[in-house]
Amino acid sequence: MQADWKRDERSAWQLVAQAAVIVGAVLLVYLPAWRAGFVWDDEQLITANPLLRTFSGLIEIWSGGRTADYFPMTNTVFWIERHLFGENATGYHAINILLHGADAILVWLVLHRLQIPGAWFAGLIFGIHPVHVESVAWTSELKNVLAMFFTLLSIFSFVGSNEQRQSHAAYLASLFFFALALLSKTQTVFLPIALLLYGWWRDRGSFRREVIRTGPFFVMAAVFGLITIWFQNRGIGEEEIVIGSFPRRLVNAGMAIWWYAGKVFLPTRLMAIYPRWRFDSPEFWEWLPLVGLVLLLGLLWLCRNRRTRGAFLAVAYFIVALLPVIGFVRMAYLRSGTLVADHLQYFADVSLIAFVCSAVAMFANRARREIRTAIAAIAILLIAMMGAYAWQRTKVFQDEEVLWRDTLAKNPDAWQARARLGQYFFRQRKYSDAIEHLRRAVELKPELPENHNLLGLAYCRAERFEEGIAEYRKALELKESRASTAQSVSVATIRTNLANALTIIGNNLSGSATEIPSEATRRYEEAIAQYKKALELEPNQPAIHRNLGLLLARLGRLDEAEAHLRATLQIVPNEPAAEETLKEIEAQRR
Template identity: 30%
Template sequence: MSSTPSDASNAVARRAPFTVVALSFMVYIHSLRNGFVNYDDLDERILKNPFLNTPWDWSFIPQAFTQATAGYYDPIYVLSYVIDYQVWGMNPAGFHFGNLVLHTLNALLVFYLTARMTRRTDLAWVTALLFAVHPIHVESVAWATSRKDTLSLFFALASLRVYWQGVGRETRRYAWHAAAALVLLLLGMMTKPTVGVVPGLILFAELLLGPRPFAWRRIVTFQVVAWTLLLVFVAATFAMTVGLAVKGTIQFTPTQHVILFFELYAYYIKLALWPLNLSALYVIEIRDRFEPWILAMLIPGLSLLVGWMFVELKRSVADAERARRHGPVLWGAVVFFAGLLPFTNIMPRTIYLADRYLYLASIGFCLILASLLLRIRRPRLRLAGIIIMIALYGVLTIERVPVWRDSVTLWSDVVRKTDMDPDRKHLLMARAYGFEGRWEEALREYERMDLAARRDPQLWMTVANAYFTVGQRERAREIFERLMTACPQYLVPVMQGIALDIEQNRLDEARQRAQRFNNRFTVAERQWLQDVFRLQAVGRTEQVWQVFQRLSESIEQRTAPIKAELIRQCSDRL
């Protein structure tokens, strides 16, 4: 008996999920060898996460939902690492495995969602395979801290899929699906607020790919409820949601705004189309005037592209047959441009360009590319094109994953690819070597910098600690003395100098130093200092450092609210 097209489609639907999972694991399985890196991993996200390195406590949940971590309101993201820790401890492989599983689930959701929305299993399969292996996702998957991207997209895609399952159903069932979609969307917002574009993606999906005639009352009601809910969420968490990435002090002229906006989209299109020379850090030039190529090509080109999208959208809404032909490509374009909108300069940011910003938007790119590949008329040529693209992306991904193995490898790659000031390159590499415990190499990088010209007390403290670690005590002492003279209000270098004196058993000098800054300590801190000297005098070294630790924590906690001002004053005097 000959097979029918329906039988072939069903066979693809059964096999596709297994191939998507297999391919995702194949290109990313070696990410489990990667460790943590000094690119956000070392702060409150992972290595200083207040909920890790401790047994599970149910109080973690209300704490996570009522505070910001590392300057962001992202409780679901933070708690996901608690799960990793409870299962794997602080083994980096466990954290990377969580990212790999989430990325694989996202690829599967791309397949199921695209298949249901377009009713084309072949298109969904190719789209999911391209998404699974695209090199632009390496940063999101192979970097432990980028869990925010993989997890937020999981909730966003789950929200889309649950909503779409209710489209065309009877009212009560649709209402349940819509409510569940909103709950999932809120979970995504509590992971990374940029998934707030999802209601817009749902709107365009219904107009381009939804059943006819349109259920306008449902569409409008859902959109009003969804956007109202998101506005309430943003208002309620605004102080925490803004986070460290948004800098209100960054100011652009209107011309700079327009130029940067178009250049960012152009760069993102380039990264998606040509994912070579990828980097963890890109240097963006802020232009003060329009270059001829921007006026002649970039702005007209992108404007025409967006104009075409709206014209085709209007035609597709009016013509169901046209929507069936062009709907997937149009919706892919909407996903791409809308998914990137939060990462343009509509808000002042510290980082304007990063591979991870394409994680959601790339779904649209993969859908467009899959649609174009499947339009190749000759079956053998079409199959060859699909295989070549997937293989090419897979090889590039496999090659890039080890770049995130450790800090030195990561920043060596950045330094090689990025045109930046030599001092900044040396500083990046010094910090990378220091994070990996390679202090001799870190010091060589620090010494290649023009340290005398850098009025940064925290940098000087880092260099002094590096000298101390490699045994160059006198060099460390010189820096501590310089900082104490320039910054008598900043007690951190004072404490480091006292610690160095105690470590070298120079108690008289330690007492003189403590007396010199006596009025800077509280009564309790003075008593702790006396305990330190008394215990050191009788050789009870272990207890000395226990008391010293309590003393240092007291000073750190007491001066934390004014630390930034103290450092600024110190910088002015260096």
């Protein structure tokens, strides 16, 4: 009995040591992320998200009132982080890194429970793989590492329900964790098919029993899948996002699957936004990747036996995990014009990594000592190379400028990168640099109102008001030609920006003259009209009331000015400009 106790103690310490190595490797690789800031849509989702500031916002997160996607579990964690860390990015990055480390450990434990050789090495590779950097170093991708955590727990529990005496408890735990995964990110809708594949691979009992056991998972996946499609369509609105005809979608899906597999085995030239894909009618040769994929699956199926059916499982799992994100349905990420992104393969990679690691482990177990030594040396070299590249890739997510300069160096025609870099320079008050990139963004994506509005702002800050006004007019023309989208700039904002520019031009034309020139009057009148139209859309915006009130006061229309300035103070008490101008109006009336 004492010998058994000592053996169990050694085994426990060995497990702890193995887990510590994985976590240590992850912490080392992602060391640059601890000093990184917020990038991309972190501002929209985290720092400037009003729902994360109040308890009523937390309720709205779960009711789905204003959210672009229904990921309430992820947004709840964001809500907690916002109250713990405020706008200090370090805490957010720490949570992402630790969750990714936990994911890597769970990959190892799930594969170990499945009795797959090389399980620990697969967990380590998953933890330091360069293609996963985007999911970890980008704060907004908490949804990936969190959903993966619950997905792996669901798989672990489901597998355990076939082995444990309390199988019902493990099965219910699996359902519970799957629900949490769906509430974190609905790309996990693939899991029921993966569990069905596992049941076939395990080859115990009847397949009919596995269908019944996975039935509730399929129901949950269908419900959350439909919810996600509804939220995505609401967020996209009438914005044109091209995904092509059904034949084109099939062709692109085949090419995307091979592309993602290539990034698993050769993760080079990683970037935030990849070059545009084709969405027109497919050429004959473009069907070849899909045909090759079907032939590969067919060959693996025909050659299946107890030893080789794992290969079919690995490839099928990889494909199934990618199905929600390879362009069959319209999703917001497709607005960039590309079909692929590093963070979209986070859930799928584990199958190919596990398959290769298990194949190498089985070969090494049968090989001579010299060959095993060579395999170990190659494995160490591979880990070092992957870790070094992942560390280097993590540094790219330091801030907006580094991220988008890296993207544009590899993909100069990425309009989103141009627009984001232009916004960054605008905030830094480097208006000439902002104009350069925003003009290019407009050239690449001329149909997007946001780009024209941003360029208009940059022109006006550079005191190139006529050019700015032209961009605002174009933004209005585009915006009013279709329904407003939840994620885009509002018509009221564009009208306000236009009115502000017209007012400044009017002021410049008037100068210190006692009588306002006719051209200035014309600009002022148009500005007033734009302010009023903006207020019809957003009547509770204090800045619009204030600016309109100040302009009316300048023109001597005191009664109208007073009404708008008092409206400003009702919304924002003690607003300095409104209070001062009201005092001046009262003085003029005496």
